[in-house]
Amino acid sequence: MQREVVLTGIGGQGVQLAAKTLAMAATAEGRQVMMSSHYGGEMRGGQTEASVVVSDGQLRPVPILESTWSAYVMHHRYWPGVAERLRAGGIAVVNSSVANEEITAPGVRIVPVAAGEVAVEVGSAMAAGFVLLGAFAALTGLAETDSLVEAMRQLVPPYRTQHLAVNEAALRAGAEVGAGLDPVGAPR
Amino acid sequence: MPAQLLQGSDAVARSAIEAGCRFFAGYPMLPFTDLLEAMARLMPGAGGVCMNAETEIEAVNMALGAGAAGARAATGSCGQGIALMQEAIAEAALNEVPFVVFNMARGQQDYFQATRGGGWGDYRTICLAPKDVNEAVEHTQLLFHLADLYRAPVMMYGDYLIGHTYMSVDMQRRDYGPLPPKDWALDGRRGGTGASRQIWTWAMGKANDPGPGPDLHWQRIAAKFEDVARAEQRWESELCDDADTVVVSFGSAGPFVSQVVAELRADGLRVGAFRPVSLWPFPETALAEACASARQVLVFEVNAGQMIDDVRLSVGHRVPVRPLGRVSIDFSGMRQGEILTVPWIRERVRAAMNETVMG
Numbered sequence: 001m002q003r004e005v006v007l008t009g010i011g012g013q014g015v016q017l018a019a020k021t022l023a024m025a026a027t028a029e030g031r032q033v034m035m036s037s038h039y040g041g042e043m044r045g046g047q048t049e050a051s052v053v054v055s056d057g058q059l060r061p062v063p064i065l066e067s068t069w070s071a072y073v074m075h076h077r078y079w080p081g082v083a084e085r086l087r088a089g090g091i092a093v094v095n096s097s098v099a100n101e102e103i104t105a106p107g108v109r110i111v112p113v114a115a116g117e118v119a120v121e122v123g124s125a126m127a128a129g130f131v132l133l134g135a136f137a138a139l140t141g142l143a144e145t146d147s148l149v150e151a152m153r154q155l156v157p158p159y160r161t162q163h164l165a166v167n168e169a170a171l172r173a174g175a176e177v178g179a180g181l182d183p184v185g186a187p188r
Numbered sequence: 189m190p191a192q193l194l195q196g197s198d199a200v201a202r203s204a205i206e207a208g209c210r211f212f213a214g215y216p217m218l219p220f221t222d223l224l225e226a227m228a229r230l231m232p233g234a235g236g237v238c239m240n241a242e243t244e245i246e247a248v249n250m251a252l253g254a255g256a257a258g259a260r261a262a263t264g265s266c267g268q269g270i271a272l273m274q275e276a277i278a279e280a281a282l283n284e285v286p287f288v289v290f291n292m293a294r295g296q297q298d299y300f301q302a303t304r305g306g307g308w309g310d311y312r313t314i315c316l317a318p319k320d321v322n323e324a325v326e327h328t329q330l331l332f333h334l335a336d337l338y339r340a341p342v343m344m345y346g347d348y349l350i351g352h353t354y355m356s357v358d359m360q361r362r363d364y365g366p367l368p369p370k371d372w373a374l375d376g377r378r379g380g381t382g383a384s385r386q387i388w389t390w391a392m393g394k395a396n397d398p399g400p401g402p403d404l405h406w407q408r409i410a411a412k413f414e415d416v417a418r419a420e421q422r423w424e425s426e427l428c429d430d431a432d433t434v435v436v437s438f439g440s441a442g443p444f445v446s447q448v449v450a451e452l453r454a455d456g457l458r459v460g461a462f463r464p465v466s467l468w469p470f471p472e473t474a475l476a477e478a479c480a481s482a483r484q485v486l487v488f489e490v491n492a493g494q495m496i497d498d499v500r501l502s503v504g505h506r507v508p509v510r511p512l513g514r515v516s517i518d519f520s521g522m523r524q525g526e527i528l529t530v531p532w533i534r535e536r537v538r539a540a541m542n543e544t545v546m547g
Binding site: 020023024026027028030031032033034035036037059060061062063064066 | 190191192193320321349352353354355356440443444446447450528529530531
């Protein structure tokens with residue numbers, strides 16, 4: 001089974017780090033993974049997007065996705081370009097603390113997660129991306145929470161280790177939110 | 189070893205070091221820069237040397253020097269820098285110094301440059317074009333082997349997608365069999381020991397020990413490349429046996445064409461895919477066989493039509509060969525543009541099949 005996720009947001013929200021964390025966690029679990037990134041020159045506020053393809057068997061991916069089963073949405077600004085690629089029957093997990101009600105797509109289940117508020121509760125608004133990732137992974141089953149935590153620990157550079165604890169708390173809090181939602185069926 | 193998630197440039201650098209590469213020199217130029225940075229980061233820990241040269245000309249000649257001393261050496265750039273390197277690549281081919289050139293191209297517009305070369309003399313350059321990160325890892329090790337086996341500079345045709353995409357990678361050392369000893373390598377002795385050696389494009393030898401001279405030397409090299417052309421053709425062929433239409437593509441375009449073929453097959457269309465893995469030597473016999481039952485051959489390449497020449501040379505006039513791609517580069521100028529997508533290719537293959545096969 002092959003599943004795709006497009007991650008979208010604006011520069012500074014940690015979208016690329018979330019994508020790498022998910023890709024590394026799924027790889028560690030023995031799955032085949034491909035990840036591509038797309039972002040502009042802006043450090044803050046510009047378009048940032050990544051796609052991750054996870055497969056239980058032989059991966060036959062292309063690095064530029066025509067369509068996707070799921071989406072991880074940290075911000076609404078570049079949502080239209082993602083919405084047009086989401087297949088009916090798919091799912092979009094949305095950071096409802098920031099994204100507004102324009103987030104819809106035909107036949108796609110929209111799952112709001114108050115990632116910003118949850119992140120503040122665990123200690124840092126900066127960790128919202130990891131809250132959303134924890135919720136996304138728990139809901140979709142693309143990676144175990146422990147694998148995400150381990151991947152995050154490997155990816156955070158040595159000069160940012162002060163964020164490890166809150167990042168882990170954010171992933172686990174997000175996973176709790178995800179586990180409490182209606183589970184997803186088999187992807188199409 | 190369990191699979192690791194690695195970015196293409198990082199994976200290629202690690203694979204080169206795994207293959208025993210201990211000298212790397214380059215000059216930054218996207219999308220090659222990431223490979224240079226990865227080499228700079230990893231090479232010291234492996235006991236090797238990575239030089240940020242002042243120009244591509246300097247970098248390739250450093251690699252030539254390290255190769256002449258017997259090291260597994262490499263350099264790289266993209267089309268513009270590779271253009272500057274052509275003289276040294278030709279010299280190395282003719283004085284038989286092995287090294288690897290990582291051509292992280294800005295798209296597919298450098299096929300002629302990679303396969304025809306721009307240096308002087310009768311030489312060819314072995315060139316492998318991986319379809320994705322995992323194949324790039326494998327090709328990296330194979331290229332070092334082929335360089336040493338044939339004592340020649342060799343090239344990888346990569347690009348932005350190979351360099352920047354992350355994949356779960358199996359980073360193991362590949363064994364391609366035994367190699368002849370490097371008893372030709374220079375050892376730094378300047379004479380008097382009886383062990384001084386010469387590497388010279390013109391092979392004229394020393395005053396007391398004349399060499400074969402350019403005529404015999406270059407005839408032998410030409411014969412060597414004829415052997416390489418027969419022995420080292422590599423390709424991947426999918427569903428061509430009963431295909432009315434065969435779509436030929438190379439490098440990063442390959443997976444897109446494979447997916448298009450799988451989707452059109454599911455719709456009942458008899459279409460196959462063929463991908464030269466070695467751009468030189470071009471797998472001409474295998475391509476002719478793959479097209480044996482075809483009524484048309486479509487060439488998808490993201491350029492104005494370069495590989496199509498080799499396709500036509502391979503299949504001859506028996507079947508029409510049509511271009512499917514065009515020039516297409518993104519706004520940054522660093523990567524393939526809008527046509528490298530499954531829908532773009534699928535609609536054009538479908539249209540061409542409706543026109544020719546159904547008509």
